[in-house]
Amino acid sequence: MKYISTRGKAPACNFEQVLLTGLAPDGGLYVPESLPRFSESEIASWAGLPYDQLAFRVIKPFIDGEIPDDVLQRILSESYQTFTHKAVAPLRQLDANEWVLELYCGPTLAFKDFALQLLGRLLDYVLTRDNKKVAVLGATSGDTGSAALEGCRHCENIDLFILHPYQRVSEVQRRQMTTIAGDNVHNIAVRGNFDDCQRIVKAAFGDQSFLPSDRQLVAVNSINWARIMAQIVYYFYASLNLGGPLRPVSFSVPTGNFGDIYAGYLARSMGLPVNQLIIATNRNDILHRLISDNEYSLGSLEHTLSPSMDIMVSSNFERYLFDLFDRDAEAVTEFVTGLGHTPQKLKPDQWLRARELFSSLGVDDDTTCKVIGQVYADTEFLIDPHTAIGVHAARVCNKDSSVPMVTLATAHPVKFADAVEKAGLQYPDLPEHLQDLLERDERYDVLDNDITAVTDFMQSRL
Numbered sequence: 405m406k407y408i409s410t411r412g413k414a415p416a417c418n419f420e421q422v423l424l425t426g427l428a429p430d431g432g433l434y435v436p437e438s439l440p441r442f443s444e445s446e447i448a449s450w451a452g453l454p455y456d457q458l459a460f461r462v463i464k465p466f467i468d469g470e471i472p473d474d475v476l477q478r479i480l481s482e483s484y485q486t487f488t489h490k491a492v493a494p495l496r497q498l499d500a501n502e503w504v505l506e507l508y509c510g511p512t513l514a515f516k517d518f519a520l521q522l523l524g525r526l527l528d529y530v531l532t533r534d535n536k537k538v539a540v541l542g543a544t545s546g547d548t549g550s551a552a553l554e555g556c557r558h559c560e561n562i563d564l565f566i567l568h569p570y571q572r573v574s575e576v577q578r579r580q581m582t583t584i585a586g587d588n589v590h591n592i593a594v595r596g597n598f599d600d601c602q603r604i605v606k607a608a609f610g611d612q613s614f615l616p617s618d619r620q621l622v623a624v625n626s627i628n629w630a631r632i633m634a635q636i637v638y639y640f641y642a643s644l645n646l647g648g649p650l651r652p653v654s655f656s657v658p659t660g661n662f663g664d665i666y667a668g669y670l671a672r673s674m675g676l677p678v679n680q681l682i683i684a685t686n687r688n689d690i691l692h693r694l695i696s697d698n699e700y701s702l703g704s705l706e707h708t709l710s711p712s713m714d715i716m717v718s719s720n721f722e723r724y725l726f727d728l729f730d731r732d733a734e735a736v737t738e739f740v741t742g743l744g745h746t747p748q749k750l751k752p753d754q755w756l757r758a759r760e761l762f763s764s765l766g767v768d769d770d771t772t773c774k775v776i777g778q779v780y781a782d783t784e785f786l787i788d789p790h791t792a793i794g795v796h797a798a799r800v801c802n803k804d805s806s807v808p809m810v811t812l813a814t815a816h817p818v819k820f821a822d823a824v825e826k827a828g829l830q831y832p833d834l835p836e837h838l839q840d841l842l843e844r845d846e847r848y849d850v851l852d853n854d855i856t857a858v859t860d861f862m863q864s865r866l
């Protein structure tokens with residue numbers, strides 16, 4: 405399996421090479437040169453498999469023998485043993501034909517654990533085998549940070565640098581990162597927003613001259629292909645548990661960096677019958693504006709009750725555009741780099757194709773809280789604000805009520821006290837392993853929103 409850049413000017417790579425990087429050297433994102441495609445009967449034969457064994461079947465073609473099968477199976481089994489629910493990704497029914505897929509049973513209570521428990525172990529395996537050290541760099545709007553630290557901190561060959569927007573993540577999210585001790589763990593609060601953090605990360609990948617000569621940067625964000633690969637699996641899992649592949653399923657996906665819904669798009673392209681894919685956003689609704697009005701323009705990034713989705717520039721949208729533009733790397737480059745200067749528009753036929761595939765909705769904070777309250781009143785099930793946005797979008801955008809609709813429940817409500825309290829509900833207890841989180845010592849540095857401030861800091865710590 406070869407991986408190519410969406411910008412078309414970087415050499416093709418194999419799996420281990422894309423695992424050990426982030427952006428391609430031309431600034432693009434890596435995608436498989438061609439996708440594996442599974443037949444209906446092959447998918448049907450996976451019904452009833454435990455999560456890790458299903459993951460092995462879905463992921464194997466992307467790794468293409470570069471990691472021996474027995475090692476991959478062991479790594480997958482260890483990755484999902486850390487989850488507290490035996491089903492790993494349990495489905496919960498909200499209404500007739502309406503479900504949520506609980507993706508927050510991992511150690512940091514968010515869907516990011518699905519990929520980062522695996523990514524940390526894959527990196528550990530490859531780096532230990534090759535006796536190589538790397539610097540992991542990531543940007544977080546709240547959930548990726550702790551999941552990356554949790555997934556990678558035991559790896560002796562990794563130094564971890566995580567940027568979060570200063571005072572723009574929830575208290576629980578911040579503490580989940582800043583209370584992790586370890587000489588190789590470095591939390592940086594950037595005086596800016598998530599887009600600033602992500603811009604700094606991408607700039608650092610573009611010029612790594614600040615690193616010691618024996619180091620390279622590795623991404624833990626979904627710009628790293630391995631993140632996306634791992635997230636494809638739970639679409640198959642949910643569908644199989646609802647009677648797929650003979651029965652198509654629709655998904656509503658709370659969307660920030662577009663990695664999660666892009667994984668759903670890939671699952672569909674690999675043969676999974678997916679009826680609708682719904683992009684559910686908060687007030688930072690650039691993707692919803694594109695789908696509904698063909699207007700792709702930056703607005704000001706607002707702080708909302710769903711901070712993990714406070715993102716304007718959704719990195720992975722570029723991967724989808726690469727397909728939408730029939731793999732024309734020049735057109736992709738023009739479109740995504742143009743966004744910084746002027747609003748962009750899709751050509752009419754491209755817009756039509758995007759709208760046929762995706763529905764979308766932008767949801768404000770008041771509605772988010774109302775939905776948290778409504779779902780609790782109807783089912784006694786407390787959902788987090790991101791999931792509430794997904795549930796609302798699922799209900800508004802549903803085109804066929806006979807098709808099961810699954811909202812991805814991306815995080816545990818305990819991470820978002822403000823939203824739960826504004827919904828008028830009681831804040832739940834922290835789970836046992838985080839019981840004393842609010843008393844633990846925190847450690848982080850606050851830096852200016854400036855690439856040199858960050859790279860100087862990294863240089864001094866490496």
Ligand SMILES: N[C@@H](CCOP(=O)(O)O)C(=O)O
Pocket residue numbers: 543544545546547548549624625626627660661663712713719
């Ligand atoms: N929503 C994320 C932002 C980063 O997205 P990623 O999927 O690219 O890691 C977060 O919570 O940190």
